[in-house]
Amino acid sequence: MMLTLSTNNKLGFIDGFIHVPAPNAVEYKFWERCNDLVISWLLLNLEESIVKSVLFMRTAREIWLDLEERFGYASIAQVYSLEQQLAEITQGQDSVSEFFTKIKTLWDGVNDVSHLSHCTCNACTYNLTQRLQQKQQEHGVLQFMMKLSDTFAAVRGNVLMMQHLPNIAQTYRLFAQEERHKELSNITSQTEAMAFVADRRRFPNQSQDQRNYFKSNVSATQNRFNNSGVNAKRGTKPNYFCTHCKISGHSVERCFKIHGYPPGFQARQDKKFAALSQSSQNDF
Structure with missing residues (x-):
């Protein structure tokens, strides 16, 4: 009015x-x-x-x-009502801006019905009014941070670590910026999720094809490994041979033609051992 x-x-x-x-x-x-x-x-x-x-x-x-x-006067009932609302108010589902508007309205109401004391002398050396206003600002900052949700715990901790608390306006900007950052992060995450869902709809059998591809590769690798093991058993020829009988598989220090056959030795029925046995009988 x-x-x-x-x-x-x-x-x-x-x-x-x-x-x-x-x-x-x-x-x-x-x-x-x-x-x-x-x-x-x-x-x-x-x-x-x-x-x-x-x-x-x-x-x-x-x-x-x-x-x-x-x-035109402030009753104790009005002060009690405002203080009770300040004690019960929380952020809830409100944004930082909406919650700050609500709590600041209550602060202004309390200040209107209970005026801040101030010094009336003209030569005050204690700066009483300035100190009282600073205490009021600090109380408002702490009250504002206590009423915010736990999602702002990190920013709240950073503010409490400061040597001097910022004023109410600066504190509001810090939490509003953090809220905006979280909103941008959520938008980015949702965009990536939607892009992933779009790819799944476009290629519905992609995962199954990938599994089949990996299975075929694993099977091929196992087959190559098994074949290489069989060939190793049946084997490639060793890279050493006897210089006396010119037969691979043993050295001259272990050649039976020179040192004799062990007792009960039975030669294998193949061309190599048959020729070895025949040559050994002819020599003896």
Whole structure:
């Protein structure tokens, strides 16, 4: 209401700055018209039960003083209600901006009904008012961070590690930036997930094809490994041979033709050992 009166240059009608002119004065008609205009604004902003109690007052100044006398004070019940709301308020599902608006509204209400003490001397050397305002700012910062959700625990810890706490506006910007960063991260994650789902819909058998491909590769590798083991058993010829009988598989130090056959030796029935046996009998 004060803003409306101020923007229309009508505050003088309620604060007593504009006095009532004499009825026979030239400006009385102009004052009377402006006074009636201010009264209409006041009545439109009052409840019906209150309007009846000030309806017959003649000046806007009289109405304003009557309303100020009845309602222009802060009761303990109002302070209690505001403090209770501050104690119970939490962020919940609200954004940082929405929650800050709610808690700041309660702070302004408390400050309005219980004014901050201040020093009235002109030569104060203790800066009492400044210190009280700083304490009030620190209390607001701590209260704001306590009411936020646990998703901001990291930022809260960083703020508490500071040597001097930032003011309320700076603290709000820190948490608002962190919230914006989390939103961008979630958008990026959702975009990647949607792209993955789109690929799965476009190639529904891709995973099965990949499994078949890996199975075939594993089978081929196992077959090559098994074949190489069989060939190793059945084997490739050793790279050493006897210089006496020119037969591979043993050295000259272990050649039977030179050192003799062991007792009970039975030669294998193949061409190599048959020729070896025959040559051995001819030599002896």
